[in-house]
Structures are given as C-alpha cells and as structure tokens.
Amino acid sequence: xxxxxxxxxxxxxxxxxxxxxxxxxxxxxxxxxxxxxxxxxxxxxxxxxxxxxxxxxxxxxxxxxxxxxxxxxxxx
Numbered sequence: 782x783x784x785x786x787x788x789x790x791x792x793x794x795x796x797x798x799x800x801x802x803x804x805x806x807x808x809x810x811x812x813x814x815x816x817x818x819x820x821x822x823x824x825x826x827x828x829x830x831x832x833x834x835x836x837x838x839x840x841x842x843x844x845x846x847x848x849x850x851x852x853x854x855x856x857x
Contacts (some may be wrong), residue, residue, distance in 0.1 A: 782834060783838050784834045786830070786832075789826055789854070790827045791854075791855045792825045792826070792827065792845065792850050792851070792855070796850075803824060804827070804850065805819070805827070807840065807844055808829060811836055811841070811844050812836060813832040813834070813840075814830075815830045818835060823827050826855075
C-alpha cells in the first residue's frame with residue numbers, strides 16, 4: 782500500500798543552479814521518491830513528495846547529507 786507524504790528539507794545554504802539540479806537528481810534516484818520541487822523564492826528549501834512505505838523522511842535527509850549538504854527536516 783502506498784503512503785503518499787511530503788517533507789520540506791532546509792539545505793542550510795543557498796544552492797546554485799547546478800548544485801540544486803544535482804541534489805534533486807540524487808533525491809529522485811532514491812526508491813520511493815516521487816517528486817522533488819525547489820521553492821522558487823527560497824533556494825535553500827526543497828519539497829520532497831515520497832512514498833513513506835518505501836523511504837522515510839530520515840532516509841531523504843540521509844541522501845541530502847550524503848551529497849555534502851547540512852540538511853534539516855522542517856516540515857512534514
């Protein structure tokens with residue numbers, strides 16, 4: 782059974798365009814991540830839509846940190 786959830790991840794610093802695309806691609810490659818959207822006026826925020834039966838919010842945070850970013854979950 783699919784459990785559709787959203788989480789907002791604060792990256793901790795502004796992301797450049799290339800950096801943002803690499804991080805979004807890394808997140809989209811995770812099993813269970815359905816969509817990743819940048820917040821246009823807050824480039825340090827990402828909204829991640831995911832299937833909670835496949836990946837947890839902490840799993841998403843681990844992916845962000847594995848890419849070298851000091852991420853933090855700020856909303857679910």
